[in-house]
Amino acid sequence: AQSVTQPDIHITVSEGASLELRCNYSYGATPYLFWYVQSPGQGLQLLLKYFSGDTLVQGIKGFEAEFKRSQSSFNLRKPSVHWSDAAEYFCAVSGTASKLTFGTGTRLQVTL
Amino acid sequence: KAGVTQTPRYLIKTRGQQVTLSCSPISGHRSVSWYQQTPGQGLQFLFEYFSETQRNKGNFPGRFSGRQFSNSRSEMNVSTLELGDSALYLCASGPGVMNTEAFFGQGTRLTVV
Numbered sequence: 001a002q003s004v005t006q007p008d009i010h011i012t013v014s015e016g017a018s019l020e021l022r023c024n025y026s027y028g029a030t031p032y033l034f035w036y037v038q039s040p041g042q043g044l045q046l047l048l049k050y051f052s053g054d055t056l057v058q059g060i061k062g063f064e065a066e067f068k069r070s071q072s073s074f075n076l077r078k079p080s081v082h083w084s085d086a087a088e089y090f091c092a093v094s095g096t097a098s099k100l101t102f103g104t105g106t107r108l109q110v111t112l
Numbered sequence: 113k114a115g116v117t118q119t120p121r122y123l124i125k126t127r128g129q130q131v132t133l134s135c136s137p138i139s140g141h142r143s144v145s146w147y148q149q150t151p152g153q154g155l156q157f158l159f160e161y162f163s164e165t166q167r168n169k170g171n172f173p174g175r176f177s178g179r180q181f182s183n184s185r186s187e188m189n190v191s192t193l194e195l196g197d198s199a200l201y202l203c204a205s206g207p208g209v210m211n212t213e214a215f216f217g218q219g220t221r222l223t224v225v
Binding site for chain 1: 170202216
């Protein structure tokens with residue numbers, strides 16, 4: 001069965017500081033990996049996705065993520081956080097089944 | 113291009129009632145999936161439809177059902193509502209196989225009292 005672990009429930013960073021959100025997945029074959037962001041009361045917005053090829057993927061809003069097969073990780077990074085990045089971030093995995101399996105999310109707080 | 117539209121946005125129902133939620137996918141998308149989001153259980157997959165056929169179903173009781181119409185619009189129904197069904201219900205659409213792309217709507221917030 002596929003699963004995702006986001007070990008950090010809540011992270012606080014200062015505006016302008018760098019950010020790394022951790023994601024570990026479990027899947028028997030090569031997974032499809034995603035990062036979504038959710039603002040309060042809103043739906044999910046896709047930040048980026050990894051299917052194959054280059055293990056460093058670029059997304060929207062200046063985010064990037066790196067797929068590391070040996071560590072079963074897909075961590076999300078941003079070099080300089082803006083106050084508008086405060087939200088909840090979800091890592092997700094899917095495989096041959098069409099459903100997405102989500103992690104429990106990481107809530108990002110940005111201090112000014 | 114309009115995004116995924118879910119109606120209604122908010123709903124209050126009484127325990128024991130039934131409810132129907134609607135989802136209009138992005139134009140041209142043929143795949144629709146439903147997810148339940150609660151503080152305790154997080155985001156959980158309910159079911160997925162492609163070209164009016166249910167392709168996959170999550171681990172939910174039979175009170176949860178869905179369907180997809182020929183125009184790709186989808187509805188999900190919950191019968192005999194329980195307090196624990198209070199959640200944000202999210203619909204996602206995709207152009208084909210869901211695991212390549214999923215665009216989510218704003219969700220329907222269901223409160224069961």
